[in-house]
Amino acid sequence: MFNDFKPLEGDRPVRIQVKDYLKRLIIKGALQADQKLPSTRELGSLLGVGRNTVIAAYADLEEEGFVYALPGKGSYVALVSVGADEPAASWRTDWSSRVNGYARQAVELDRMKRGIRAGKDAISFTSIAPDEQLFDLDNFRRAFLDRMALEGNVLLNYGYAKGYKPLIDYLMRYMEHKGVDLRGKDMLITSGFTEGLDIVLSALGKSRGGAVLCENPTHHTAIKNFKLNGFEITGIPMEHDGINLEELERALSGRKYDCAYFIPSYHNPTGIVMSPEKRIALMKLMAEYEVPVIEDGFNEELRYSGAHAMPLIASAGQGNGVIYLGSFSKVLFPGLRVGWVLADKELIDYLESVKRARNIHTSTLDQSVLFQYLHNGHLDKYLKKARAEYKRKYELTKACCEKYIPFARLSGDGGLHLFLEFAAGFDTHRLLAACSAKGVIFTPGDMFFMDGGGVNTMRIGFSRVKDEDIREGIRIIGEVAEQLGE
Structure with missing residues (x-):
């Protein structure tokens, strides 16, 4: 022994x-x-x-x-009660027969489980997460110590379902600076964007048939949540400056919708920024047909050039028909899992109770440290550095795509990714399999479509890829794509 x-x-x-x-x-x-x-x-x-x-x-x-x-x-x-020599009752349960339809559908929609895994030395364009090499660790560490020194005992106890008030106050001012009229509005802090969307969808009624409008393609996580919450999705095709308004109006006139979901800035996956004119026209249509809008503020902070585009909720003025979902996950620290919902006060009151029933509250420690980091004035400095680096990578990736894959249509006005569309009939899953054998992987675009389309599209995430790997990886993709297209 x-x-x-x-x-x-x-x-x-x-x-x-x-x-x-x-x-x-x-x-x-x-x-x-x-x-x-x-x-x-x-x-x-x-x-x-x-x-x-x-x-x-x-x-x-x-x-x-x-x-x-x-x-x-x-x-x-010591005499320890660890059970009898033989278990009192031991059996095996067939959990596949016990889980419900929600769990089964979640597995079916979970592309992460079935995707090609990157090898240790593979060049991976699948991620659109921020580059951890840019993280402002020193100032984040200082923010943590500052907040713990001020109220450490409180932060380690239970918090409030609605959120940490200093952070709410900061983010309300932050949204006001984006042009949002805050009268009649309130905020709920969530554990990232995904929880915010899930809470909103779980609270919305389906009096109009449980139908939702969105851009086609759109954020895969949103598609999963719509389906898991029982919504029928109608996708509207995109144009170079955003959603196709004629197709949108045709859909609106054809049936009633319970809500709409839009990503106006650095759209995921196309990277398109909706034009100011189209934003105004879009909101007029939503008002005319009285369809509540869920706005995803995805990557709004990563503007590399051009004028600032106001969020849809800002153009709604004192209206209460827009629900804004915000997060710093793509520019700051996604590991904190802090997001927010800005909406009508009455709706936030309902969402607060849903949040409390589900997980009591978002981590108060995470919220408070994020607040202190923002309060100390580090966000603008960090964004300036991050924008400069991501803009450089964006321009490098764009130039490489234009050089090595000139036969594919390119879209993406900024953010952390670009979108490629090949000729009709081209299969990016075949391309992925062939590129994977050469040590390069990316995200096929069909996962972002809800009508079976997009097989000829792909998303290139560049935020965490080294310069030399961007050049080499896109060169390989271009060579293999050309061979497959012959």
Whole structure:
């Protein structure tokens, strides 16, 4: 006994490893109740650790009730209730027959599980997450320490379903600076964009048949959430400056819709920024047909050139028909999982209760540290640096696509990705399989379409790809695409 202990390298203290090792022996019955344990010096020698390490491990085990000490005699195994020799009842459940339709559909829609995995040295254009090399770690660390010094005890306790008030106040001013009329509006803090969308959809009624309008293609996560929440999706094709308004009006006149979902800036996946004129015309149509709008503020901060485009909620003035979903995930720190819903006060009141019923509140610690980082004035400085780097990568990727894949139509006005459309009949899944064999992967575009289209499209995410890999990867994609098109 005791000859199978091997301390693991890493930052886990050896005394904890020894404690856990002995605890496992006790639970498994290898060490019996009232059995005398080796002396600290003897066990240290057997395990190859210091005596003080064993003393500390014995003390921890005694604290947890696994060991008891007799003065002058040593340490003994305590009587631990870990169950009878034979389990009282043991059975296996066929969970595939027990899960509901929601879970089954979630698996069917989960493209991440079935996608091609990048090898260790592969060039991957699949991610549109921010580059962690740009993260402002020093100022984030300072923000954490500042906030913990001010109210650490409070932050580690329960918070409020609606959100951390200093952060709400900051974000309300932030949205006001985007041109939003805040009268009659309120905000809910969520665990990222996805939870915000899911909460909104779960709260909306389906009095008009459970139908939703959106651009086609659109954000795959949104498509999943619409389907999981029981909405029927109608996709409207895109033009070079945003959604096709004629097709949109035709759809609006044909039936009633419970809501619409739009990504006006750096649209995912096409990267198109909707023109100011089209934004105004779009909102007039929505008002005319009285269709509530869910606006995804995706990548709004990553404007590389041109004039600032006001969000749809700003053009709605004092109207209350727009629900804005915001997040800094694509420009700051997605690991924090902090997003927000800005909408009519009455709706936010409902959403707050839904949020409380689901997970009580978004992490107050995450919210408070984000607030302190923003409050300390670091956002603008960080965005300036991030925009400069992403703009450089955007222009490099665009130039490489124009050079190596000139036969594909390119779209994307900024953000962290570009979108390519090949000739009709071209299959980007075949292209992906062939490129994967050469160490390059990307995202086929059909996952963003809800009508079976887009097989001839693909998304190129460049935010986390090195310059030399951008050049090499796109060169390979272009060569393979040309061969497949012959």
